[in-house]
Amino acid sequence: MNNQLAKEIKEYAISIIAALFIALLFHNYVFARATVEGPSMQPTLHNKDILFLEKISTETSNVKRGQIVVFDSKNENGDYYIKRVIGVAGDIVEIKNGHVYLNGNMLNENYLSANNITEPLSTQSRYTVPSGYVFVLGDNRTNSIDSRILGPINLKDLKGHAVIRVFPFDSIEMF
Template identity: 55%
Template sequence: MENNATQNKDSENKSSLLKQIRDYGISILIAITVALLCNAFVFARADVDGESMLPTLHDKDVVFVEKITNLTKHFKRGQIIIFDRKNAEKDILVKRIIGIEGDQIQIKEGKVYLNGEALKEDYLADGTFTAPSQFLANNKTYTVEKNHVFVLGDNRENSVDSRILGTINVNDIKGHTVIRLYPFNSVRLFK
């Protein structure tokens, strides 16, 4: 009789162990699925490569972008976005939205004008001069077309942005920066 009891106990232990393994496996599978869905549709990590957003973002900064705005296509002036440059190298760039659809942009005497008013750009380094370029010549006014945004880097002397690329289609935007998490001593939230 003791032998039967021991066998039943062993059988119950094995069954319990298998149930625990199955439960852990299901939990891990759910966690991985949620993480993948969040990365695809909610948040993603992006590493800053280069100095085009100085002094706001530095080379090797780690930021997180939210992707929900991509679904609504409701981007705002001042947001820092990442977008597909649409070149052979498949570069992803990080820039600040200056103008949205219908806005009039002009570069005059080293300043950016938005809808006829000089843009107040507190995020730029003192003495920053915004030079015109091939897409937006000096004193030329450009109206941002439907479903596009006009972007500039904060480091205007070292930035490939809408002055060169033209406006950015909102469908090419991968997300808008919400937080810098690294370096840890420079954690910062963005609007």
């Protein structure tokens, strides 16, 4: 009987360790949870919204314009920022007359609030996105630390892109 009990304990232990290992791999390379902090993505996202991020596309550098991404800000506090990808490698992003132009064409940014104006936050108003980088902006352009200040964001610093908002429950949305 003791051998049978030891065998069952060993089988349970192996199953638990395997499950933990799979969960860890899943969390590190497939999906992660993120909580929005601050108003920089309003009206799309609000403070305390809870999102799930897909990580495979950012791990493989398959990032597309319009995706909402989370990245390491590299600041002294170790903050992670959430912003929208405006330009990818080779794109020319220009900010003029309160609007964003991508490769010479004014972007139709229907996700912005009606009174939102985009201004350059430095002397630079035209950016060419280098290979291996993306250009990101917050949807609340008057209250966002984004590529206008930080410059292009290295693809290696991306932690995932938002696929669904799960909280608040009355605002569940796929992205």
